[in-house]
Amino acid sequence: MSKILVIEDESAIRRVLVKILSEESDSYNVNEAEDGLRGIEAIKKEDFDLVLCDIKMPKMDGVEVLEAAKKIKPEIPFIMISGHGDLDTAVNTMRLGAFDYISKPPDLNRLLTTVRNALDRKELVVENKILKKKVSKNYEMIGESDEIGVIKEIIEKVAPTDARVLITGSNGTGKELVAHWLHEKSPRSSAPFIEVNCAAIPSELIESELFGHVKGAFTSAVKDRAGKFEAANKGTIFLDEIGDMSLSAQAKVLRALQESKISRVGTDKDIKVDVRVLAATNKDLKKEIEEGRFREDLYHRLAVILIKVPALNDRRNDIPMLIDHFSQKIASEQGTTPKDFSKKALELLKGYDWTGNVRELRNVVERLIILGGKEVSEEDVKLFASK
Numbered sequence: 001m002s003k004i005l006v007i008e009d010e011s012a013i014r015r016v017l018v019k020i021l022s023e024e025s026d027s028y029n030v031n032e033a034e035d036g037l038r039g040i041e042a043i044k045k046e047d048f049d050l051v052l053c054d055i056k057m058p059k060m061d062g063v064e065v066l067e068a069a070k071k072i073k074p075e076i077p078f079i080m081i082s083g084h085g086d087l088d089t090a091v092n093t094m095r096l097g098a099f100d101y102i103s104k105p106p107d108l109n110r111l112l113t114t115v116r117n118a119l120d121r122k123e124l125v126v127e128n129k130i131l132k133k134k135v136s137k138n139y140e141m142i143g144e145s146d147e148i149g150v151i152k153e154i155i156e157k158v159a160p161t162d163a164r165v166l167i168t169g170s171n172g173t174g175k176e177l178v179a180h181w182l183h184e185k186s187p188r189s190s191a192p193f194i195e196v197n198c199a200a201i202p203s204e205l206i207e208s209e210l211f212g213h214v215k216g217a218f219t220s221a222v223k224d225r226a227g228k229f230e231a232a233n234k235g236t237i238f239l240d241e242i243g244d245m246s247l248s249a250q251a252k253v254l255r256a257l258q259e260s261k262i263s264r265v266g267t268d269k270d271i272k273v274d275v276r277v278l279a280a281t282n283k284d285l286k287k288e289i290e291e292g293r294f295r296e297d298l299y300h301r302l303a304v305i306l307i308k309v310p311a312l313n314d315r316r317n318d319i320p321m322l323i324d325h326f327s328q329k330i331a332s333e334q335g336t337t338p339k340d341f342s343k344k345a346l347e348l349l350k351g352y353d354w355t356g357n358v359r360e361l362r363n364v365v366e367r368l369i370i371l372g373g374k375e376v377s378e379e380d381v382k383l384f385a386s387k
Contacts, residue, residue, distance in 0.1 A: 002119050003046070006032045007039035007053040007065060008081060013104065017052060017081075017111075024112055036060030043069050043076070050118050052079045055086045055093070063093060070097050075125055077118040081106070139180040142325045143318035147310040151178060158305050159185035164257070166302045167280040169309030172359030175280040176240060178307055182278055183236040191235030194228050198249075199241035206249045208265050211256075217266025229262045229273050236276045242302070243283035243294060253277075254298045277302065312354040312361060319350045322358065326365040339369050344378035349385065 004021055008014040014032055021030045031048070033039035037059050043051070051069065055062035066078050080101040082090035090101035099118045102111055141148060158165060159182050167175045176195070183193045201209050208217070212227030228237055239245070245253070256262045257277060261270045279302045288294035312319070323341055331338040341349075345368075354360055364385045372380035 001027050001029050002049040003029045004031065004050045004052065004115070005039065005042055005046075005048045006030060007036060007051065007057070007062075008032070009035050009054060009057040013054075013081075013106075017106065020106075020108065020111065021115065024115075036062065036065040039065055040068050040072075043072055047073070048076055049122050050077055050079065050115065052081060052115075054081045055089055056083060063089065063096070066093055066096055066098055075122070077122050079114055079118055139177050139184070140325070141174070141177055141181060142322050143315060144321065145310075145315035145318045147315050148318065151307060151309065154305070154307055155181050155185060158182065160187065162276050163304045164276070164302050165278050165305045165307060166285075166299075167278065167307045167309060168285075169280075169282065170311050170357055171282050172357035173309040173311060174358050175282075175309050176238070178309060179236075179238040179240075179278045179280060183238075183276075186236070186276070188235050188276055192232050193236050193238065194232035195238045195240060196228050197240045199244040203246040203249075206246055207252060210249060211252060211262045211264055213265035214267045217264070221266065224264070227262070227264065229256060229275055230271060232275045233273050234275075236278060239277065239279040241281055242279040243281035243285055243288055247293070247295065250295045250298050254295060254301060257298075257301045312357045316350050319361065320346045322361055323349065323365055326362050327369060330366050330369055336369075339372065339374065339376055341368075341376045342378060345376050345381045348378055348381045352385075 002025075006014055006017045006021070008017065011034070014034070018030050018032055021028050031042065031046075033042050036053075036057050039051070039053065040060070042048075053062045053065050057065075060068075062080055066080070069076060069078065074097070077099040078093070078097070080090050080093045080098050081104060082101050083104050087101075087103070090098075090103075093101065099121065100114050102114060141152065155178065165179075165182060167178050169175050179195075180193065183189060196210065198206060208221075208225070208227065210227050210229055212225050212230060213221045215221055215223050239253070252262070256273065256275075260273055260275075262273055263270055285294050285299050285303075289296045289299060320341075323346065324338075327338045327341070349361075349364070356363075367384055368376045368380055371384045
């Protein structure tokens, strides 16, 4: 049932609105408030799916109500009710986040159509939030160490911008998690996130993979094909293991960053792209530059913001939290009950040399859950997780 609040100081208009909405659908639960202050009190106490709010009211006008409500519960759609002299103000409220406005006296068809559209939009927003939470759980950054805290702070500052980010760190530390969080917390989060593992693509195919090709560009090019940069348009492209990219592909990536243009293999025709570029590597790119394997100008284009992901050995206090996270996740995937780890088992695991970092820890936790007892003991660790 959709819960609607009508905020209107003129009792006759308020009664008409309540009557129209109540008679329109049994699924509308309509509440009312006689002024802005009471409306805000109701919004604080209850969850509404829609608010209809007059603009000119004593004590607190509709603009003030809208601004206050958006701070309390920003997801609630507002339909503003405007008199003839309030039309300019009504239009301005849409810049402040109102869904729409209706004029007095309300036209029945317009009112009901606007209400239905606003409720549909609210439902879509809620569904998207639920979906995003599910997606985000797959890329949670687990840990409370100072090292992880610094990374989270940088992400909060950098994500809302279009700044390019170079993420460094050993294999298995979670560089891709940082990239996903940068995307999900950005204004581009509803657009594509395209991941390219540069180390997994043969050097002779990397340019075609990134920029696409036209029919006949090479032997197996039997038709035109868009590349990853085009697929990521309006969104984010994550170039993982960029230190393994060929110099010729690096030159084309540099052009894409400089001019926001790419061209498919086999043609000089330019294609405009609007893409945020994130990159990651486990290599020392400055050393690669010295040895002529990486372009210095590309490095400086990519490394506007540098984020170094620490090795697991450098944040051992996060290991119990990571073990609990993996235990919960593995149990969910396998349809079983999560296993607890004894204190001695946790201490033993904290002391191991995790050369494979978080990825290795995850594999060890899965092995212990499968092979260990009801509670994973110190003996289980010694038997099945020996280093």
